[in-house]
Amino acid sequence: MLEVNAVTKSFGGLAAVAAASLRVAEGGIVALIGPNGAGKTTLFAAISGFVAPDNGQILFNGAAITGLAPHLICRRGIVRTFQIVQPFGGLTVRENIVVGAHLRHAGRRKALMRAEEVARRVGLGELLDRPASALTVAGRKRLELARALATAPRLLLLDEVMAGLNPAEIDEIVRIIRDIRASGVTVFLIEHVMQAVVSLADYVYVLNQGEIIAQGSVSEIAAMPNVIEAYLGHGAAARMTTGAAGAVQ
Amino acid sequence: MTMRQGLAGGLVLVLALMAPLAIQSDFWLGFLITILLFAAMGMAWNILGGYAGQFSFGHAAFFGTGAYATSVLHIALGLNPWLGLLVAAAAGGTMGLLIGYLSFRYGLRGSYFALITLAFAEVLRILANTAGFTGGGVGLYLPLNIGVANMQFAGKAGYYYVALGLALASILIAWRLERSRLGAWLAAIRENEDAARALGVDTFACKLAAIGISGAMTGVGGWFYAHYYLYIDPEIAYGPGVSVEILLVAIVGGLGTVLGPLLGSVALHAAGELAQRLMGDTPGLNLIFYGVLLVVMVRLMPDGLAGLVRRWMRPAGGTQRA
């Protein structure tokens, strides 16, 4: 469904993403992990049209979308959330979600119905008339998710929607993401919360200093020495024994 | 809309329709006409500044273009003033699209956008001063020819009803906009442009639509002005005075609200009239007055008068807009 071919993006001299290639198959949940500053968000920004890659190609359902404007990419069915949440602070939860719903529904009534339906799905049904600025961190993350879902995407890019949440809230989001996948939406997520990656992802890519250094299933990744090194520094893998999976994060 | 709001609105409308029967004084009818005209134009500004969050300091560019378009064509080709309304709307709207295209294409926002609109209005003022067909600095006199078909009325009542129509139409447009997709998208752009783009909003197209609508409505304001006073010159049409007055009406009234500009226009002109009576007609006094008022409003009442009314109507503190 999504194909990223040797995409490079530099800021000044620094290559935030360096010839990264990956694939996301339809219907799955794929995770992108890697240490801070690895270039994960930049890669999402390239896929969603917020930054134009210096090099490389991005295909969605076989068609090139490299360098298209964000709103056109969204119309084709890829929507992103922001790591640093970007609510429409002066609007209510309902009005926030309606903005997304209007992408597929020109009429007000249909869009409002759609927004309410999405809000219930992510557990915001009771907070529809709250100002978005009054939400807790967990509420804002859900709102970010709800607005994106309201655009009726084929592929959902989630950038650390669990950061800053407590374990109960994480369990709830994990359940919601499963439910989203079950409804036929493909999910590609960046996550530092390994417990969530382990329970959700069918396939994992590891990005380090802009490069994809490993890929595979969760259990395959957990056993790779270069992944552990990327997270814990040079030589760490050698010092570690078999229980590596638990040590990540 | 609640029952109470509907009743209040209906009552105000009936009073407004009967006002010319009760008010015989030309002075006070003229005062109401000014209020209604600026309510309509404040609403035009509000669509761009209040709903879409793009502050313009140069709405005179649209006002003047509407005024000159209808006047020049009326004088030169005998264009009927009622048709002139459409011409002025088209001219103001086109000017809006032009300025919008040039500024939004290059991503101008905030104070840069405000300054560029001001610059456009100033350039137009200078052009109107030098061009031949605008009558230059002398201005244009529209021929006197009383008759409803010619949109010239013997008394002020006729003009009053036209101005009332403009104000009501502008309120209706804003009310429709608030409940439309474009309205939702403009609010999103005002709140967070990147988030809007991520959700599929074509921010450039939406901002163009907003400035086009705003320009057309303000052009109609210029149309009314020209046929009401039967005279325009570059200073009146394109000077900063009208730009400031329009934006003050919207800001005093309350940004992004349906009734704000009407309240703002009433308050601004009532206060202006009072100030003039108290302090006489000193040149420049009104500008000082506007400046002070703007600072006070922004500091003490950022929600404007509509915000006050909303709190008063709904003490429980709902979030719906007035």
Ligand SMILES: Nc1ncnc2c1ncn2[C@@H]1O[C@H](COP(=O)(O)OP(=O)(O)OP(=O)(O)O)[C@@H](O)[C@H]1O
């Ligand atoms: N707009 C920008 N201008 C300059 N440098 C940038 C910009 N965006 C990102 N970078 C740099 O690119 C690198 C990758 O950043 P990015 O945000 O993609 O990392 P990340 O993997 O998402 O990290 P984190 O886990 O902390 O979110 C960092 O060194 C960052 O400082």
Ligand SMILES: [Mg+2]
């Ligand atoms: Mg990031």
